[in-house]
Every structure is written in C-alpha cells, then in structure tokens.
C-alpha cells in the first residue's frame with residue numbers, strides 16, 4: 559500500500575452525484591462556509607448555484623499540470639472542510655480494487671488482510687476525524 563498520489567480518480571468518479579453530506583455538515587457550511595453552501599441544493603452536493611443541477615465535476619477539485627518528470631496531480635480546495643464522505647475514502651480494499659485506486663500494490667491484493675491493515679494505518683488521521691470513528 560502506497561500513500562495517495564493525488565491521481566484524482568476518486569474525486570472525478572464520485573463527484574457527479576456519488577457523494578453526500580450530512581445535515582450537520584450542510585448546516586456548518588451555511589453558517590461558516592457560505593461559499594461551499596452555495597453548491598448545495600435540497601441537501602445534495604455538488605450542485606450548480608445558478609440552476610441547482612448536478613455538476614459533472616466537483617467545483618473544489620483543482621488540477622495541477624504535470625512536468626516532464628511528473629504527471630498531473632489533483633488537490634481539494636476545501637480539504638479541511640470537505641465532506642465526511644471524502645474523508646472516508648478509500649474505505650476498504652474492495653472499493654480500491656473496484657475504483658483502480660493507485661494506492662494499491664500487488665501485495666495488498668495477494669494478502670488482503672495485510673492490505674487492509676496498511677490502509678487503516680495510512681488512513682488513521684483522516685478516519686479519526688469522522689464522527690462515527
């Protein structure tokens with residue numbers, strides 16, 4: 559298991575209707591992060607502030623061009639205020655295999671027990687900030 563390389567696949571795959579936010583998160587954004595709350599409509603994220611329609615791609619996903627030596631990387635403009643759904647990703651090996659997450663290494667698939675243990679270690683900070691952890 560490698561650390562996240564910011565390939566952006568998860569954000570790209572899930573931002574078009576695959577993410578949700580809790581009522582508490584939305585209330586927090588409304589009170590303290592109105593810029594984020596603009597992209598919520600009827601409890602759903604991420605929605606066009608003008609039309610209320612589902613956006614194809616998350617408005618907070620930032621793409622940085624790669625160089626000859628490095629490939630492009632993606633980052634989150636609201637990293638510390640991102641939804642718990644985003645903080646929880648990746649949740650387990652099967653999700654990573656399904657999504658072709660680039661944290662995976664061959665050994666994780668050959669030995670899922672150890673793969674999941676390594677994932678737990680890498681994700682400990684992120685998961686510990688979740689309300690149900």
Ligand code: SF4
Pocket residue numbers: 568569570573616617618619620633634635636637640641644
């Ligand atoms: S809010 Fe951030 S982490 Fe979540 S999909 Fe958007 S860019 Fe990715």
Ligand code: SF4
Pocket residue numbers: 561562563564565566567568569647648657658659660661
């Ligand atoms: S798919 Fe995996 S490696 Fe790529 S950005 Fe998401 S968590 Fe990181």
